[in-house]
Amino acid sequence: MQTLRRKDILGLEEMSAEEITLILETARSMREIIQRPIKKVPALRGRSMINLFYEPSTRTKASFELAQKYMSSDPISVGGSSSSLVKGETLKDTVRNLEMMNIDCVVMRHPVSGSAHYLARNVEISVINAGDGMHEHPTQGLLDMFTILDKKGRLEELKVVIVGDIRHSRVARSNIWGLKKMGAQVLVSGPPTLMPPDLEVFGVEYCPRVEEAVEGADVVMALRLQKERQEGGLFPTLREYAELYGLSSESAARAKDDALIMHPGPINRGIEITSELADGPRSVVLEQVTAGVAVRMAILYLLLGGAKEE
Numbered sequence: 289m290q291t292l293r294r295k296d297i298l299g300l301e302e303m304s305a306e307e308i309t310l311i312l313e314t315a316r317s318m319r320e321i322i323q324r325p326i327k328k329v330p331a332l333r334g335r336s337m338i339n340l341f342y343e344p345s346t347r348t349k350a351s352f353e354l355a356q357k358y359m360s361s362d363p364i365s366v367g368g369s370s371s372s373l374v375k376g377e378t379l380k381d382t383v384r385n386l387e388m389m390n391i392d393c394v395v396m397r398h399p400v401s402g403s404a405h406y407l408a409r410n411v412e413i414s415v416i417n418a419g420d421g422m423h424e425h426p427t428q429g430l431l432d433m434f435t436i437l438d439k440k441g442r443l444e445e446l447k448v449v450i451v452g453d454i455r456h457s458r459v460a461r462s463n464i465w466g467l468k469k470m471g472a473q474v475l476v477s478g479p480p481t482l483m484p485p486d487l488e489v490f491g492v493e494y495c496p497r498v499e500e501a502v503e504g505a506d507v508v509m510a511l512r513l514q515k516e517r518q519e520g521g522l523f524p525t526l527r528e529y530a531e532l533y534g535l536s537s538e539s540a541a542r543a544k545d546d547a548l549i550m551h552p553g554p555i556n557r558g559i560e561i562t563s564e565l566a567d568g569p570r571s572v573v574l575e576q577v578t579a580g581v582a583v584r585m586a587i588l589y590l591l592l593g594g595a596k597e598e
């Protein structure tokens with residue numbers, strides 16, 4: 289059985305192209321399982337996991353729980369506001385206490401960049417990063433690559449344009465690291481105030497005008513404005529942002545005719561993308577959600593499937 293030779297999944301910056309390929313190939317098999325009438329395999333029977341979500345989530349939390357249940361593991365989910373964090377307990381103490389219940393893995397979403405790495409250094413169990421601040425959202429990057437690969441048959445040499453709030457987006461960072469490792473050309477677009485100050489470290493081109501950026505694109509990905517992480521004054525008004533940087537049939541017109549339109553969700557309709565485009569024939573937004581379950585099953589299987597002696 290193939291496994292990932294690592295304890296944790298923290299980000300795609302540190303993952304090799306071989307590891308990404310293994311996860312994407314395994315996710316294909318997992319997708320077959322979730323298409324069956326009875327979606328249950330014993331691969332993770334007896335493995336216990338805790339999902340710790342200190343920020344809101346619909347897609348990531350639900351798909352991790354489904355993935356865990358489809359693979360017969362025993363997950364429980366703890367929300368930030370219902371945990372002892374609100375009584376002043378530290379993250380390290382919280383997870384070290386949970387670790388003493390003999391769990392195998394913690395899946396964590398947290399508002400602080402680097403929190404998943406910090407936790408992984410301080411506990412022996414596996415840590416899966418379900419989004420840490422502005423840093424990374426590796427399982428989202430993997431499910432986006434899975435969706436593109438499924439539709440286009442390859443990732444190498446595709447032109448992928450990511451539009452919007454790159455600066456505050458962990459989705460953008462994970463996609464950039466992952467897609468570049470897999471040989472895609474990545475270009476970013478949006479207002480200069482929403483670009484990371486250290487954009488050059490990512491090795492991507494920046495084109496401020498969306499209409500020019502999407503010229504000949506194979507994939508156009510819109511990002512949510514991360515208002516919860518923004519300080520004020522980064523763009524004049526939402527209406528002007530939508531006019532200048534929102535994706536619409538007009539602004540995406542110069543992409544290839546068969547270009548995929550993507551968005552990680554949740555969507556602010558009419559701001560970063562029009563409903564016409566998000567619900568149109570080129571949109572794979574809902575396929576991304578389906579891919580999320582398969583990819584998270586693959587990660588859990590590769591990380592934990594053979595990890596513990598019977």
Ligand code: CP
Nearest residue numbers: 345346347348552553
């Ligand atoms: N894409 C994503 O992470 O969505 P949620 O915040 O709903 O999990």
